[in-house]
Amino acid sequence: MAHFTKATSVKDWLNQRLAIEKVEKVMASEYWIPKNINFLWAMGMILVVTFVLLLVSGIFLLMYYIPTVDEAFNSVNYTIMREVNFGWLWRHIHGVAASVVFLIIYIHMFTGIYYGSYKKGREMIWISGMLLFIAFSTEAFSGYMLPWGQMSYWAGMVITNLFAGGSLHADFLVEWIRGDYVPAQAFLGRFFMLHVLLVPIAIMALIGLHFAALRIPHVNNQDGEDVDFDAESKKYLAGDKAGSKVMRFGNDFMSKDMMVVGIFLIFFFYLVFYNYGFAMDPVNFDPADGLKTPTHIYPEWYFLWSYEILRPFNIDLGLVLFGFAQVIFVFLPFLDRSPNAVPANRRGMMFKIWFWLMLCNMIVLTAMGKLPPEGVFTTIGLVAAIVFIAQWLALPIITSMEKKV
Amino acid sequence: MEENSRRGFMGKAFGAVAAVGAVGSLVAMKRTWDPLPSVKAAGFTTLDMSKYEEGVMVTEKWRGKPIFVLKKTLAIMAEEKDKPEAQARNIKVGDANFMIAIGLCTHLGCIPAFRNDLNDFKCACHGGEFTASGLVQKAPPPRGLDIPPFKINGNKLVLGEVGPEWQTMKDNGVTL
Numbered sequence: 001m002a003h004f005t006k007a008t009s010v011k012d013w014l015n016q017r018l019a020i021e022k023v024e025k026v027m028a029s030e031y032w033i034p035k036n037i038n039f040l041w042a043m044g045m046i047l048v049v050t051f052v053l054l055l056v057s058g059i060f061l062l063m064y065y066i067p068t069v070d071e072a073f074n075s076v077n078y079t080i081m082r083e084v085n086f087g088w089l090w091r092h093i094h095g096v097a098a099s100v101v102f103l104i105i106y107i108h109m110f111t112g113i114y115y116g117s118y119k120k121g122r123e124m125i126w127i128s129g130m131l132l133f134i135a136f137s138t139e140a141f142s143g144y145m146l147p148w149g150q151m152s153y154w155a156g157m158v159i160t161n162l163f164a165g166g167s168l169h170a171d172f173l174v175e176w177i178r179g180d181y182v183p184a185q186a187f188l189g190r191f192f193m194l195h196v197l198l199v200p201i202a203i204m205a206l207i208g209l210h211f212a213a214l215r216i217p218h219v220n221n222q223d224g225e226d227v228d229f230d231a232e233s234k235k236y237l238a239g240d241k242a243g244s245k246v247m248r249f250g251n252d253f254m255s256k257d258m259m260v261v262g263i264f265l266i267f268f269f270y271l272v273f274y275n276y277g278f279a280m281d282p283v284n285f286d287p288a289d290g291l292k293t294p295t296h297i298y299p300e301w302y303f304l305w306s307y308e309i310l311r312p313f314n315i316d317l318g319l320v321l322f323g324f325a326q327v328i329f330v331f332l333p334f335l336d337r338s339p340n341a342v343p344a345n346r347r348g349m350m351f352k353i354w355f356w357l358m359l360c361n362m363i364v365l366t367a368m369g370k371l372p373p374e375g376v377f378t379t380i381g382l383v384a385a386i387v388f389i390a391q392w393l394a395l396p397i398i399t400s401m402e403k404k405v
Numbered sequence: 406m407e408e409n410s411r412r413g414f415m416g417k418a419f420g421a422v423a424a425v426g427a428v429g430s431l432v433a434m435k436r437t438w439d440p441l442p443s444v445k446a447a448g449f450t451t452l453d454m455s456k457y458e459e460g461v462m463v464t465e466k467w468r469g470k471p472i473f474v475l476k477k478t479l480a481i482m483a484e485e486k487d488k489p490e491a492q493a494r495n496i497k498v499g500d501a502n503f504m505i506a507i508g509l510c511t512h513l514g515c516i517p518a519f520r521n522d523l524n525d526f527k528c529a530c531h532g533g534e535f536t537a538s539g540l541v542q543k544a545p546p547p548r549g550l551d552i553p554p555f556k557i558n559g560n561k562l563v564l565g566e567v568g569p570e571w572q573t574m575k576d577n578g579v580t581l
Contacts, residue, residue: 154515154530157514157515158513158514167547175440176435176438179441180469181440181468181469181470182468182469182470184444184469186441186444290466290470291464291466292516293517293518293529294529296529296530297515297530310531311532314544315512315513315547316547318545372529372532
């Protein structure tokens, strides 16, 4: 039985019951961050802030949105946009944040790949991060269904058809997922549930796991240096703040983190107020019509690279390669056989080329996915898709040959 | 068994109860997502085949899906002449010849558009093309347009009912 004494202050009262000082130390002032980092290390905090923006704007949208096929379109485009005071603000924040969050996720991912932050005990950080990517993708797709416009309907049609497994003709599975022969009320209802309840819960749980995975290996640094966090933090606490290689997370590192977040928010709200159009596909301002496919169907920009891997091949091969592209990033820590956990540019020519080619190729795939599947674009898309697959197959080989630096 | 104590027994007993419950709830969850009876029953579309004009592609609706109906012109018939694959898909009602198919690309289910000048279908999503007979002209679609179950009653055609003509097509692997 714990011993309680008469509290001397509110803080003391709470401290006796919740150990708030201890919690503060564990979470902030004695959570150690290496000093040798740059602004790319602030992407995590930007993602947290963007997730909060999505959550808050989503809560307000949820109050007026009606998840029925007859009313969904108007509840978004008329009620929320025209009638609700500041309804447009919540919608534009939600739409722009849904798009921008993927830009930051990709920067965060490629930062991790570049600095080797998935190696030497940091594998679970990478894996939980990739699970978050999958959860965010599900969240984005299910949310895209909700306005029930033409793009919502046809994206729903195309993506659910993927589950027929090509020549397997698992139409029963597709009909089970839709609850109908085509996307209709049952489909909208269940994707609404996924978007506002199940997937957000999964995302919050995964964010918890992602942060927990950081505690033991700690944050990586710009040189991939193996920092002794125990020794360095002792040095810091003993007063040698300048000599120590680490600093406190709160409020020292946080102040820099929030500085970057501030710059991000200015850019973000510039988009929300003046340039939200990129996140609002004009085709989706036509109500869903099961008897008319829009001229070009393409996903939002963040899915284009994997869509382009599906497109140039026949359905079965396309599906296999698409599935490969979806999951292969998860296995990066195990496919990279090299012991070097240093920036890509210092790991020798082979991996340096691998990294920059992967980055450029994903940009090419993204561009080709947006263009209509005709003429030279089909060829470029095909080559880029093959290069993508080949790079992943080659990764274990070139990293095994890598010399230790 | 090392742990043959009462605690071990209780653990196993709870495991058994939980397993039954888990299986039961999975069944309930799976069945909850099944298409509703009202959805499944919504069913049959009757088309009056005498109202169609040659060479004009008309889109009908059956089970929420678009159905292509094209009364073939002489030009299309001439093109099919030496192609048994195309002829096997032909649907004859009275003296008229029709191409009837589910208007969803067999790749991923977009609706291909009919091109009047070329007498073919093109899918905007992934660039697949079909001939006026419903056969694949350009990948990625893995097979020709699917033919919905139909039954011919004089000048009428009922979609959703299986007639002998459709059964033959299915048995011969012309459609799924």
